[in-house]
Amino acid sequence: xxxxxxxxxxxxxxxxxxxxxxxxxxxxxxxxxEPWAIYRGYHGLIRGEMEPVSSRAxxxxxxxxxxxxxxxxxxxxxxxxxxxxxMDMLTKNGIESLIVIGGDGSFAGALALEELGMKxxxxxxxxxxxxxxTDYSIGxxxxxxxxxxxxxxxxxxxxxxxxxxVVEVMGRDSGYIALYSGLAGGAxxxxxxxxxxDVDQVCQQIRRANEQGKTYNIVMVAEGVKPVSGVDTGESPxxxxxxxxxxxxxxxxxxxxxxxxxxxxxxxxxxRLLASRLAYHAIELIYQGKSGKMLGEVDQVVKSFDLSYxxxxxxxxxxxxxxxxxxxxxx
Ligand code: F6P
Numbered sequence: 106x107x108x109x110x111x112x113x114x115x116x117x118x119x120x121x122x123x124x125x126x127x128x129x130x131x132x133x134x135x136x137x138x139e140p141w142a143i144y145r146g147y148h149g150l151i152r153g154e155m156e157p158v159s160s161r162a163x164x165x166x167x168x169x170x171x172x173x174x175x176x177x178x179x180x181x182x183x184x185x186x187x188x189x190x191x192m193d194m195l196t197k198n199g200i201e202s203l204i205v206i207g208g209d210g211s212f213a214g215a216l217a218l219e220e221l222g223m224k225x226x227x228x229x230x231x232x233x234x235x236x237x238x239t240d241y242s243i244g245x246x247x248x249x250x251x252x253x254x255x256x257x258x259x260x261x262x263x264x265x266x267x268x269x270x271v272v273e274v275m276g277r278d279s280g281y282i283a284l285y286s287g288l289a290g291g292a293x294x295x296x297x298x299x300x301x302x303d304v305d306q307v308c309q310q311i312r313r314a315n316e317q318g319k320t321y322n323i324v325m326v327a328e329g330v331k332p333v334s335g336v337d338t339g340e341s342p343x344x345x346x347x348x349x350x351x352x353x354x355x356x357x358x359x360x361x362x363x364x365x366x367x368x369x370x371x372x373x374x375x376x377r378l379l380a381s382r383l384a385y386h387a388i389e390l391i392y393q394g395k396s397g398k399m400l401g402e403v404d405q406v407v408k409s410f411d412l413s414y415x416x417x418x419x420x421x422x423x424x425x426x427x428x429x430x431x432x433x434x435x436x
Pocket of ligand 1: 208231328
């Protein structure tokens, strides 16, 4: 009998998840396995929301953002009873291996299932790019391109009205999105959780830039930065920073929180290729009987890592990008 494998997407959706699902299904069929779709992540798994999936069912999805498998966060799965129920559903439906496409929270869930006896392989997909053991996670490239497009548009208005624009981007506790899109979008200031900031210095930087002839400024703020010290109002850091800049410099300042538009849209070439490669290797690992692994792409080579090892590592940010941005905006 063909080996039955389940695939689910979990946590925040990321562009490229569909490309990964498509490859999982087709590569599984190529290896004579029987792919099953599990809907709504761990939430759906607990409820037994699963069915066999055909090659045709994943036609026409490579270009679509989001996830056709849906995604959900599950409080029940965090409990031992919830995980036992999930394990029960997998065995009841004859699933021998499970592929989890998601972020580190989803990986922790996969590890818990492995401890209960399930074979699991994880594929990193989150716009935050905060997973260690891979240079990039699926969805990050599309998200930073989305942000860059938005900043290009904001720049038109910023230059026309000679304003300061504070742009808040996602990333949870990671500064990856802010740093990459800030550098690519030509931001004057980039604030990320990894580097403490002094809001008075930010004001000085903006004043200096304007004295040098700049008539508008873009300040990129990662959602995970600390609030303005001493004047924390409980609002988002970008609101506090924007208000402070307006008060201290007198420059007309606007705050734009980009929100979920960052997470949507057709995946870029990079994300489609990354998703396809990682998903193919996931099936190969299953074919070889492996379990408890996460796949990553490091220096353009696909590698597998022990899941428990990967989860214990800190994802490092390349601060060369930060220093480069500071140099470019100080001249
Ligand atoms: O993890 C992806 C992400 O988009 C983060 O950048 C952000 O903090 C969070 O998810 C938002 O979560 P939700 O979509 O549940 O509001």
